[in-house]
Amino acid sequence: MRDAEIVGTLDAEGAFPHPWVREAMLAVPRAAFAPDTVWRADPATGRYTAVDRHADPDAWDEVVLRPEPVVTQVDDGTADTVGDVASSSLSDYRAVASFLTELDVHPGQRVLEIGTGPGWTAALLAWRLGDENVVSVEIDPALAAGARATHARLSLAPTVITGDGTLGAPDHAPFDRVHATAAFTHQVPYAWIEQARADAVIVAPWSPGCGAGALLRLVAGDDGTASGKFVRSVAFMELRGQRDDGGEGFEAAREAEPATGEAAVEWVLESLYADGNFTHAVALHLPDVRLETLGGGAVWRLWDGGRSWALVDDRPGIGKAVQGGPRRLWDEVDAALRWQDEHRVHGYDFGITVDPNRQWAWAEHPERRWEM
Numbered sequence: 001m002r003d004a005e006i007v008g009t010l011d012a013e014g015a016f017p018h019p020w021v022r023e024a025m026l027a028v029p030r031a032a033f034a035p036d037t038v039w040r041a042d043p044a045t046g047r048y049t050a051v052d053r054h055a056d057p058d059a060w061d062e063v064v065l066r067p068e069p070v071v072t073q074v075d076d077g078t079a080d081t082v083g084d085v086a087s088s089s090l091s092d093y094r095a096v097a098s099f100l101t102e103l104d105v106h107p108g109q110r111v112l113e114i115g116t117g118p119g120w121t122a123a124l125l126a127w128r129l130g131d132e133n134v135v136s137v138e139i140d141p142a143l144a145a146g147a148r149a150t151h152a153r154l155s156l157a158p159t160v161i162t163g164d165g166t167l168g169a170p171d172h173a174p175f176d177r178v179h180a181t182a183a184f185t186h187q188v189p190y191a192w193i194e195q196a197r198a199d200a201v202i203v204a205p206w207s208p209g210c211g212a213g214a215l216l217r218l219v220a221g222d223d224g225t226a227s228g229k230f231v232r233s234v235a236f237m238e239l240r241g242q243r244d245d246g247g248e249g250f251e252a253a254r255e256a257e258p259a260t261g262e263a264a265v266e267w268v269l270e271s272l273y274a275d276g277n278f279t280h281a282v283a284l285h286l287p288d289v290r291l292e293t294l295g296g297g298a299v300w301r302l303w304d305g306g307r308s309w310a311l312v313d314d315r316p317g318i319g320k321a322v323q324g325g326p327r328r329l330w331d332e333v334d335a336a337l338r339w340q341d342e343h344r345v346h347g348y349d350f351g352i353t354v355d356p357n358r359q360w361a362w363a364e365h366p367e368r369r370w371e372m
C-alpha cells in the first residue's frame with residue numbers, strides 16, 4: 001500500500017475532521033521518514049528483527065507501507081540485528097490523525113513536541129504552522145540528528161533539540177500547544193504546563209502499565225494550572241526513564257520480603273482487566289503502584305517501587321492473593337477496585353488537574369478529586 005492509499009482509506013473512515021491533517025500527510029508522506037533499518041516483531045519470540053532496505057527491499061516495503069506503527073529503533077540503538085524493547089517508532093496514521101485533531105492547531109500558534117523520533121509529526125506541524133513555530137525535543141542524539149537530516153531533505157526545518165523532553169524547551173517558551181508523542185506513566189511533567197500559555201492545549205499519552213493507556217487532553221489556565229479529561233484509549237511507548245522494568249523490581253522485592261498471609265480473591269480479575277475501567281481507576285488511585293498483568297489478565301503483579309509487593313493469582317482453582325513488605329498493596333488495590341465497583345466511572349470520565357506543586361485525579365468533575 002502506498003501512503004496515498006492508506007491516507008485515502010483513513011479519509012473514507014472519517015479520520016480527518018481537520019482536513020489539513022490529510023493534506024499534510026499527502027504532502028509529507030510517512031514513508032519518507034522510515035530509516036534504512038526498520039524492525040519487525042516476531043510474534044513467536046516477542047523479539048524484534050532488523051529489516052534492511054538494501055538487503056531486502058520487499059520486506060522493508062512490507063514493514064513500512066502499511067497503516068500500523070513502524071518500529072525504527074530498538075534497545076535505545078544498541079541492538080545489532082535482534083532486539084527486545086521498541087525505543088522509537090513512526091507512529092501509526094490513525095494515532096497521529098487523532099492526536100493532531102485533539103491538538104487543534106491554528107496558524108500563528110507555536111507548538112512544542114516531545115519525542116521527535118523519526119520526525120514525522122514535527123514535519124506535519126511545520127507544514128501547517130511554519131518551521132519557526134515548531135520545536136521538537138528528542139532524547140536520543142542519533143534520532144534527533146536523523147530527524148534533522150530528513151527534514152532538510154524535505155526542505156523543512158522545525159527546531160529539533162536534543163534533550164530530555166520532560167524539561168520542555170524553556171528557551172523557546174511559551175507555547176500555544178504541547179504535544180507529547182512518548183507516554184508519561186505517573187505525573188504530567190510540570191515543565192509542559194509551565195511553558196504553556198493560558199488556554200494552551202496539552203495532549204499527551206498516559207501509559208501507567210496494566211493496559212490502561214489513554215490520551216490526556218489538558219487546557220492550561222492563567223494561574224499555572226492545567227486540567228482536562230482522557231479522550232480515548234491509546235497504547236504508546238513510555239518516556240525513557242519511565243519504562244516498565246519487566247517485573248525485575250517485583251521479583252527482587254518478593255525475594256527480600258516474605259509473604260505474610262494469604263487472602264481469597266473475590267473478583268474475577270480477567271473480567272476486570274478486560275473491562276479496562278477498573279485498571280484505569282486503580283492506576284489513578286495508586287499511581288505509584290506498578291500493576292502488571294499476566295495470563296490474559298488473570299494474574300496481577302503489584303510492586304510499589306520499593307519493598308512492597310503482591311501477587312494475585314485468579315487462575316481457575318487458585319483465586320488467592322499473597323503480599324509482602326511494609327505496604328499491603330493488594331489491600332490498597334482491592335479498595336480502589338471497590339471504589340470503581342461502587343462508582344462505575346468510565347475511563348473517559350476521569351480527568352487530571354496539575355498545579356505547580358501537585359497533581360490530582362478526578363472522576364467526572366474536577367471537584368470530585370484526590371491527590372495523585
Ligand SMILES: C[S@@+](CC[C@H](N)C(=O)[O-])C[C@H]1O[C@@H](n2cnc3c(N)ncnc32)[C@H](O)[C@@H]1O
Binds near residue numbers: 088117139143
Ligand atoms: C513513539 S516515538 C515518537 C514518534 C514521532 N513523534 C513520530 O513522528 O512518529 C517516541 C520518541 O520519544 C523519544 N523519547 C523518549 N523519552 C523521551 C524524553 N524524555 N525526551 C524526549 N524524547 C523522548 C524516544 O526516543 C522516541 O524517539
